[in-house]
Amino acid sequence: MAIVGKKDDRLFRTLNGLGMALLIFVTLFPFWYSTVGSFSEGLDFTRGNSVFWPNKPTLANYRIVFRNSEILQSYRVTIARTIVGTISHLVITSLFAYAFSRRGLAGKKIYATMGVITMFFYGGLIPTYLLFKTLSILNTFWVFILPALFNFWNVIIFSSFFREIPISINESAKMDGANEYTIYARLIIPLSTAVFAALGLFTAVYHWNDFFISLVFTTRRELQVMQVYLLKVIQTREAASAMAGGSVTPQEAGDARASNTRTIQMATMLIAAAPILALYPFLQKYFMKGVLIGSIKG
Amino acid sequence: MGLVATDRHGTLRVTMSESAVLQQDFSKRLREQKRGLFFRQIDLQSMILPGVIAMIIFNFLPLYGLTIAFKNYRVIMGVEGFFTAPWVGFKHFTDFFSSQYFGRVVGNTLGINVLGLAIRFPLTIVFALFLNEVVHSGFKRFVQTVSYLPHFISWVIFGGIIMQLLSIEGGVVNNFLIWLGVIEEPIFFMGEPRFFWFLAVFTGMLKEIGWNAILYLAAIAGVDLQLYEAAIVDGAGRFKRMWYITIPSIAGTIVILLIFAISGIFNSSFDQIWVLQNSLNVSRSEVIATFVYKVGLTQMRFSYATAVGLLQSVFAVFMLMGANFISKRLTDRGLF
DSSP, rough: SSSSHHHHHHHHHHHHHHHHHHHHHHHHHHHHHHHHHHHHHHHHHHHHOOOOOOOOSSSOOOOOOOOOHHHHHHHHHHHHHHHHHHHHHHHHHHHHHHHHSSSTTTTHHHHHHHHHHHHHHHOHHHHHHHHHTTTOOTTTTTHHHGGGOOOHHHHHHHHHHHHHHHHHHHHHHTTTOHHHHHIIIIIIHHTTTTHHHHHHHHHHHHHHOOOHHHHHHHHHHHHHHHHHHHHHHHHHHHHHHHHOOOOOOOHHHHHHOOOOOHHHHHHHHHOOOOHHHHHHHHHHHHHHHHHHHHHHHH | OOEEEEOOOOOOHHHHHHHHHHHHHHHHHHHHHHHHHHHHTTTHHHHHHHHHHHIIIIHHHHHHHGGGGGBOOOOGTTTTHHHSBBOTTTTTHHHHHHHHHHHHHHHHHHHHHHHHHHHHHHHHHHHHHHTTTTOOOOHHHHHHHHHHHHSSSSSHHHHHHHHHHTTTOHHHHHHHHHHHOOOOOOGGGGOGGGGHHHHHHHHHHHHHHHHHHHHHHHHHSSOOOOHHHHHHHHOOOHHHHHHIIIHHTHHHHHHHHHHHHHHHTOOOOOOHHHHHHOTTTHHHHHHHHHHHHHHIIISOHHHHHHHHHHHHHHHHHHHHHHHHHHHHHHHHHOOO
């Protein structure tokens, strides 16, 4: 391969392009396959007749899922948690980061040391559980919000952006008699929408996807997030078939006949993934912006 | 000693004692001044406060809670129990070492992660190198965007989709293998313990390879183009350029990410394992993270589970130190 011939080059490019196309296929096909399954008749799908396109298309699986009160309740919990969790995290973390980015902040070294310690030391599952128990936030909505309020990694990202904002803006604002909160709200936030969007998106994705908190720290059904409900549905056949059970109307009975465990499971998964899959193409430029920041985190 | 001095503001001061006292006086004034600064910055400090409280409560208090690994804490002891529970030294650690679970749990954790490191680490670099060779920038961006997508999907959904593909009831993988004639009967991939390690490694790679390649791609983008031009003039082909220019240029990134990867070989993704685990494959899928959860929160053996979790963290620190040390010796590069 020492000589770069034109022919050689074209061959490599073609093979490389095919390799990448294969990778795209391997990445996207599982999602497509599940989408097809969720729109297919159960028995027909299980026979393997619908791989790339539903052979016998039906909305029965989705009707069954949407009739289920438990999934709707868990969807509500997830939405509430994502909204409250993201906004509160952004406010607390960015306020800290703004003050932290200011020169001459008293106690800055202490705050930095504390923050770095939190990045590298973790008390572990059991001490955390016992803490939540002591604080009486087990089995409350707060367990989703309070532990995720603050994160020093995001402070570092926020404050590195805030530091880029010219100080003279700050000073002239101060002369006009604005206090720090006014400067933060009127000047800093409008000038850093990109970082707010990127970190907000990452935080929202965390809250949307997380099942650990709900699995470990809540037992009440009203606090079950969608991901935990979904886990039940994909791991136990009973949970999935129970959704189709208890048919009363002829329509419900018909839907139950047209579905089976697998297609119901896929419809449930697709509903849970839908917001991310649907928004990803439009928001991916913000994801991209946050990507380098985020990958340094991970 | 002389009893007359000026403080740093030039005020003449007379003290009856020695310079030590003077110094004390200075530092006291300094502290007062700092306190004054603190109160003058009260609005800034009030922005800091919620974060500090959150760190103290949610990060520092659990660190104190780790002491129960060396105590016999029971849930009936309540809050006082954190302080009053009897010390038992390393009892819980030795209990774990001598239990039948030690070999299985640590073996699975290491097995999955070492296998994962050996397969995923080089393939991620290969992916980054070849993606970088894609000339069409639109296609390149498209591949990259698609490759990140699974990173943003939860393990519950991603694992669920994998299970659908591998399903024994007409899953597409089984159907395909039967169609190819490789197998005659569908294989129950999720229920066979012997498949689990590969399953974990492969699904982990499928989900994260694009995301993990980001830092490499950023590093590759920073390589001086003149080096490539010079190499082309010297007649180096594509693969020689990769091997002699790109890889040495991103060696720093590779070493740092390798150190991180090695320090992570005792940490499994709880989410991934929890989703893919079931009662049939548990003999090969029980890892430290899932074990701690089960023993601690379903059997309520708090002190024992804390000890096992602490052990995992200590192992991770040792691995980090060790990998860093070896890397410094061999390549002169390291994290610290």
